[in-house]
Structure formats: C-alpha cells, structure tokens
Amino acid sequence: MSTATKNPSAAEPASGRKAPAGERVADWADGRLGIYGLAKANMRKIFPDHWSFMLGEVCLYSFIIIILTGVYLTLFFQPSMGEIVYHGPYEPMQGIRMSEAYASTLKISFEVRGGLLVRQIHHWAALIFLAGMFVHMMRVFFTGAFRKPREINWLFGFLLFVLGMFTGFTGYSLPDDLLSGTGVRFTQGAILSVPIVGTYISMFLFGGEFPGHDFVARFYSIHILLLPGIMLGLLVAHLILVFYHKHTQFAGPGRTNKNVVGMPLLPVYMAKAGGFFFLVFGVIAIISAIATINPIWALGPYRVDQVSTGAQPDWYMGFAEGLVRVMPGWEINLWGHTLVLGVFIPLVAFGLVLGVIALYPFIESWITGDKREHHILDRPRNAPTRTAFGVAWITAYFVGLVGGGNDLWATHFHLSINSITWFVRIFFFAGPVIAFIVTKRICLGLQRRDKDKVLHGRETGIIKRLPHGEFVEIHEPLSQGQLHTLTAHEQYKPLELGPAVDENGVKRKISPVQKLRAKLSKGYFADGNQIPKASAEEYKEISEGHGHH
C-alpha cells in the first residue's frame, strides 16, 4: 500500500505549523495499524439506497441491543436451580418455592429500577432480531442476491438465523418459569425420541433425570457465551463479506454489473446507518415501555406437574411447534426398541425445511450452470420459478406457524382445534403447491405487463377521440431509462440435452442427473415458464408502426 511509505515528517508540514491533534492521533494509529490504507478503501465506500437493504441493519442493531441489555441482565440474574422461598414485593408469589433463577428474574422485574425495562428491551429485541433476519433472508432470496459471489455469505446468514433461534430458545428457558419449563420439558421429550442415543443425550444434557438441577446453569453458558460467541464471529465475517463484495443494486440507468451507485459511507451512510441504530434502539425502547413481554410473574415458577393451556414457544420456534402438534402419533415397536416417529419425524422435517432454503443457491446455480458474478438484483417477477418456490416455502413455514398456535386460533376464531389440526396437516403439503402455481401465474402476468409497457408505453388514463369517432387511450412512451430498467434482466434458455445419438449414430450416454437438470431447467426457463422480454426489433417495429398513424 502506498500509504505504508508515508514520509515520517508528514506530521509536521513544511510550514513548521504543528498538524491538528486529530491528525496526529490518526498518524500515531496509522504507524501501528495502517489505518490510512483501510480508510482509503472504505471511507468513501458506496452504498445504494433502498429500504430493503436496511433490513440487515435492523438485525445487526437489534443484535447489538441484545448484547448490551444482556450484559446488564447478567449483573442481576442468578443462573441457579437452587430452591428458595420467595419473600419479595410481588404478593401473588409470597411464600412460594421457586428456583433462584426465577426469583432473581422477579427481582429484576420488581426491585431493580429499570430492570423490567431492560428485560423487556432484551426480549422484544430478540423477537425483532429473528423477525428481521427472516425478512432480510427473504429479501435476499427473492432478489437473487444469493448468487455468485455471495453464496457463502448466504450460508453465514442462514447459520446466524438458526443459531439465533437456539440462542433465543435457551434465553427463553432461563427464568425457569412455568411456560419456559414446559418448553424445556418438550425439548427433553423430543431428545428422548432420537433413536439409540436419545436417552443418553437427555441424561447428559440435564445432568440426570428431568429436570434435575443443572439445566439453567448449562443453558446460561450456552445462551450468554457459546452461541452468541459463534454468532459474533459469523456476524463479523458476514459484514466483512458485505464490504468486500460491495452491495448489490437494482437495475436502472447507470447501474451495471460492474459498478455500484449510491451514497458514500462518509458522510451520508455514516449518518444514515449510524442514525438508524439509534432509531432501531429508540423504537424497541418505546415498545418495551408500552407492551409487556413474557410477564414471568404471572406465569409462576416451573413445576413438572403443573401446566397452562396456551403453552407456546416464541414465534421463531412456532413453526417447529406446529409440525410437532399436527404429526400423527406414529410409534413403531420392534425387537424391544421403540422408534418414536411421532416426535422424530417433525424434528427431521424441521431440519429439512430449513436445509432446503439454505441449499437453494447451490441448486439454482447447478440448474442454470451460471458461473458468472451477479451484482444486479432480480425483480422477483423476472425469476418466476424461484419466486414461486420461495412463496411456497414461506407458505409451508406459515402453515406450520398456524399449527403452532392452533389452540389460540381455535378460541379466538371459534373453531375446533381438531379441524385446525387437520387443516394444517393437509395444507402443509397442499398450501405450498397452490402458492407455487398462483405465484408463478402472477409473476408471468407481471412480466407480460412489463413487456406491454415497454412496447406500448404507459397507460395514461387519458381517453382521446379520434376524428373518425374512435376512442383510444393515450399511451405515453417510456423514457430510455425506464426502457432500460424494464429490459435489463437476463433470461436463461432452457438446457438442451442435445440429440440422443451423436454424429456417429452411437447412443449418447446421458446420466439421470443431467436429465433431471434438463428437466428442472425447462421448468425454470422453458416457454410458458417465463415471458420473453421485449426485443429491440419488436420495439422498433411497433414504434415505427405508430409513426404511420
């Protein structure tokens, strides 16, 4: 780097005047850290403006908020299952036996000034963190931002989402209240269903039989150290790659695959992104001021023989909960062993549903065979099959989520819980198929509309009467920028396997894998699965035709 060979006397310019203090500090740091080299590359780094590009920032900032508030909570929380009798200020718990974990959470809520607020910020931020990651991931998915060179970053993001779910779950379990204890009991039952090793894992995780006296302390170190530590590492890697790859952008005039158009980090994005942190924190603080989350004092301490109806996990585990609720109770007993399919299949399905979205970028790039870098985002309509697949996936996810809250749907919509369960059983499979077909239709319709717009211009809504009495609507031609934007997307051709026999008349060997690939490629790109975009020839023909009128 050129800055490495900086003149050592640069701190004192020729005039003899001493450089300003800030510059001297920067010089000092540069001599040890090489900060000028870093700053040169990044200070005026360009970020494109689009609201959906800020969803990742919602996640980053809520993660920071969670860490800040979490550290505060550790100062008061006692991760212990030692039992005490409560004598604090909350009357409905006085004289009740409870774990120190639960008692200290009551203390944070009722005795530490601002403790309740910090607890609520921590928990609301966690829900928003997971919701933000979900939406951010969907944004990346539907715009094709996961394509080369960003596949690895997609995986980092996916891992953050999954780890976030488990970090959230372990945190939800820490107060040792009746709701979270029920969730932990479920976890233990689910672990028991794992063939061969289930009972061993359960005994090791809980330090013996459930509930034992260890899980709060163990979940605590997993929740505050192990998982967030890994997440922090992944997050840094995720951000480094975002910087390194430079941000994607939507097609538009002047925006190509080889540039990035937007505002510089200094000063605009420093202010916008920095300001956004405060906005996110502010919104979450206000929500925590006005809405209760997880009022553990109303739930009571965990007792293995007590339970409440409406026992649900936090929303991000709701989809898994739904799968567990709607599964039929299959159990196979053979040779003195029990295969608990009724619990184990949902566990596996949970992994599969998540896994399929994680691997999607690799599947798509295998089908297209595209090895080029992509920095221009797709509009969802221009990738109908991908978009339809994504909507189908979300449908399955949300049907599962409905299943996870089937008891509340039943009471609040006056339905039978059994009917809802059957609805989820059927629509977990049928819903995605319907969603796929409908979404694809909509995408193709939108593509046709874009094509019409390019060829015939924008409908102005102005009706004109021609001299011979005919009424026509005036179409306003698009500007060149708009024409470019609507035709900038690339369209793949379906993969052809070629003739079944080669030039010597010998039957060519085509592997089943290649056949599958060709079939999928057809499903993606054959006529009818995408609308060919307007060509320049079509456009000219029509616009010249207009000239004759």
Added chain:
Amino acid sequence: MKKLSARRRHPLAAVVVLLLALAATGGLYAAFAPAGKAQADETAQSLAIEEGKKLYSVGCASCHGTGGQGTTDGPSLVGVGSAAVDFQVGTGRMPAQQPGAQVPKKKVIYSQAEIDQLAAYIASLGAGPVTPTDKQVDPAGADVANGGELFRTNCAQCHNFTGKGGALTEGKYAPDLEGVSPKHIYEAMQTGPQSMPSFPDTTMPEQEKKDIIAYIESVNGDETESPGGLALGGLGPVSEGLFAWIFGLGALVAVAVWVAAHTAKAKKS
C-alpha cells in the same frame, strides 16, 4: 358493560343483589301467599319450590324433561343441586339457545329471585351442591399466593396462567374468567358445569376455593396490574410474536423506508 361488570364485584354488590332478591321473593310471596296465615320457613321454601316448578315447566322442561329426569336434548337434573342451577342460569348459559359444541355465557334472562326459585325446585328433586353463601365465597383475607399455586395445579391447564381461557377438543373451550363473580367461580368448582370437572370440598376445601378466587381477582380483574405495559391479552408468545412483527418490525420498516427514500427534489420553476 364494563362499568356494570366493574360494579358487579363491588363489595356491596352482593348485598344489593341479595336485597333485590329478598324484595322480589318477598313481593311474590306477598302476592301469592294466602292472607292472614302464619308463615313458617318451610312454607316459604315450599312456595319457592312451587314457583320454581312453574318457571321450570315453561323454560326448562322441553329439554330436561317434565320432572327434571332429562331427555335426549338435556341431561338429568336430579341431584345437580341448587349451586348448578344458580351457575347455569345465573351466567345466562341456561336456557340454552341452540345446540353447539358448548353452551356459551349469555345475557341472564331470569331475575335472581326466579333463579333462586328454580334452584329450590331442582334442589328438591335430589340432594346436590348448595348455592354458597356470600361468606363462603368472599375472598377477603384469602392467601393469594396459595391460590396461585392451587390455580396452576388445578385450573391453569384449561383456563391459562391468569384465567384467560383456552381451547378444549372439538370446538369446546374453557372460558375467560375475567368478570366472573366469585359466587359463580365457586359454584363452577363445586358443580363442574359442562366439560369442566368438579372440585368438591372433599378434595379442595372451601378455604382453598377462596384462595383461588382471590388469585383470579388479583391477576384477571379490572384492577390487575400489568407493570410492563399492554398485557396483549395475557396469551403469551403468540400475541407477543404478532406484536413484534406488526408493530416492531412494521415500525422499523417504516423508518427504513424514510431513511432510504430520496429527499424531495426542488420543482423546476
């Protein structure tokens, strides 16, 4: 309605109800009693039974049978006791309007005096749980914490942590306990209406029932404290999740749209 239900649990409410009931029974009695005869307690009782029987044959007999023996449309009422009648009619569940998974709480159509007469008639068919006195159901001085413990052991599985209600099978449900009078809660525990099992005094003594009533009053009443803000229905993670998505993420997306939007350009003059 809110005001009415709030007043219903006013300390004097029970007294007012009792006075009204007494006045009504007294009035009816005066109207129908043969003049100038000595009125023993027993006669008053038998008169109430007589009146109750009339009300019964008009409002109840079509489903429960002319003698309370039950039909295909309604169960036998022999031995259900006056507490069951007071609960079912006093919460408006009876008379039932239409068949369904469960008979819901409705507007009460009988006066308390009429309910007492009906209860007296049904009680005369066979011994059963007796309508509790005000002293029996008064939660004053009860142990709220013990009530919570008992509630979580015996009640929360159907009625939720703080009595917000929950789903049962095939469209049946355990109702929200907000605004239910102590007497009706007590009677429900005693008699086990509809799907609900009973919790007789033998397994759950009177004092424990009072503790439970005190707990419900403290966590699911108009004056219930929710220090953290909106209670979101007291339904737990589902409503919290919806709130986080709609108001949390929704607000943040709105903010993000503002942050990323281009500033208005000056109009060309």
Added chain:
Amino acid sequence: MSSQQIPEDSLPAVQETAHGAVEGTDDPFADPGLPAHKPRIQDLDERAANRSERAVALMFTLSMLATVGFIASYVIFPVDKIVYIWPFGHVSALNFSLGLTLGAALFFIGAGAVHWARTLMSDVEVAAERHPIEATPEVKAQVMADFAAGAEESAIGRRKLIRNTMFGALALVPLSGVVLLRDLGPLPEKKLRNTLWAEGKQLINMNTMKPLRPEHITVGSLAFAMPEGLDPESHDFQTQMGKAALMIVRIEPDDIKDKRQRDWAHEGIVAFSKICTHVGCPISLYEQQTHHVLCPCHQSTFDLSDGARVIFGPAGHPLPQLRIGVNSEGNLEALGDFDEPVGAAFWERG
C-alpha cells in the same frame, strides 16, 4: 456435476454496457447512464437549508431533554408505583417513563442524524467501480508455484510416515474433549422405567396434602395426587414428580370400556399418569362429560373411559394406569408401580 454437456448458449448474452451514456447505438433499450443530479430545495434555497438545520438541532435538543427526563424519572418514581394510563392499563410508572424517555432520547438522535443526511449532506449519487474477485491467471500461477514450493520443502508428499502419523494424532486428540463430557450426567440405566409408586403407598391429594379416600372422589371430579412420603421441599421433588404425578377421576364402572382398566380401578376410581406420553407435559384438561383428556402442549387426546387410548394428536401410546386399592384405614393406595415407563417414549422403551 460435470459441465461438459452444457451448451454454453443456454446462458444469456452478457450485457456489457459502458458507464455513462451510450451514444450512437440504435439499441432503444441501451443504458442512458446515470441521470443528471437534480437539486433539492435545500441545495438552492439557503433559508430552506437553515430550516433543516434548525429541525436537526431541535431533534438533538429533544434527545437531550429526554435524557434529562430519563434521569428524572429514575429518581422520582418508586419502583413499585403503578399508574393507570389509557390504553395501556395499570402499568409501572417507572417502566413507562424510563422506556419512553430512553426511546425518545435514542430516536431523536437517529432522526436528527438521518434528517441531516437527507437534507443537508450531498445527495449526488456516486458510482464506484467493482473489481473482479477472482485472481488474475498470473497471481494464481504465482500462488500455485509458492504452494508447490512450500509443499516440496516440507516433504510432506514424500515422507508419508510423518504425514500419516500427524493426521492420526490430529484425528485422535479431540477425543479427549469428548471423553471429558462423560460426567455431564449419569447413564440412563433403568431410571426412566420406575417411579416412586410402590405397593402400599397412599395417594396424597396435591391440594390438601392428605391421603385421598374413595368417598372424596365424586363422579365428574378431578384430583391430583403424589406418592406418600414425597416431600415438596425435598431436593429431588421435581425429578420424582416428573414421573410420579397422578391424575384421578371417577367414572361409573359401567362406562369403563376397557376390562383391565376396570380391574385396576377401585369402584370406578381410576389413576392415570399425569405425564403425557408424547413429550411429557403434565396432561390434565379433563372433559368430564366425554372422559377425554387433552394435552395443552400438543393436543394429544386420550379417552379415560377406554384405557386412556389415544384418540387424537401426536402421542403414540396410552397413558399408563396405576393399579389402586384401599388400605385398612380406608385410604386409596397404590398396588405397585406403573407396569410401563411413564412419559415420552424412548428408544429403549420397547
């Protein structure tokens, strides 16, 4: 996944466009280049810019005031002060005021900064070049050569003994860490197979902590019990209750469809495990009219009049029944332990 069979023409033509306006092409869809920057009001009108400045300063000032308000709230409101605020209900004055002031203090910093960026900082869009991520062939060749040289110098390819033993050592060393996890908990052995219930143990009512008697339990009532001798204050109460919790109902003997269930009952009083056979929630949503019991966690439904058979939901087998009788004092007692493991099924259950 060989790519040999992919005809390259399945890929669309690469759209290469120059930066800036493309002139002289007859492509109507050509990239016209970045549109010219249009000024904002603030760029043209100094008064508008000054108004923006004042708005930003106002927001920062509001943030300062909110922080003062936060500290004031912290000092003023006692932690247990409850106030009624419509529409939020009876809320903690401290939580409400701290949250709103903190939220405002933070929000106005952010809003001020963003307003500043949007109205006063340059809004000229800038294009930055992207550079290919892949290395040039020269760089790649150099790296390969360096790597080959390094590998050659280490002799790892030739001295296979070193290589293989090193891999062996590295593969084995994590085992120590795995072995260290052994003492996380005991082995399962028969722990999941038996509970505290044994012949002669009385059924203790969870509400009154007194022995249950048959006459206590009426038809349609529901009671919960634990084994005699288990102390709620003992160290392993939770662990024992997790297996021994009992649900007791009385059903008219004629209504009991399952013969064994009738035999194991006492005059229609049946005792079933309260621990759901699905994943172990305490199950007790007993509908006394239908004798169905529903699990609040995952809605497994059991028919208590028919051997606690599963009639709906994800549970795989009936709730275990405890055989009960009456002892000489007239109290209900167990006639043994459950004859099968209670709670969730597991591999060794059989």
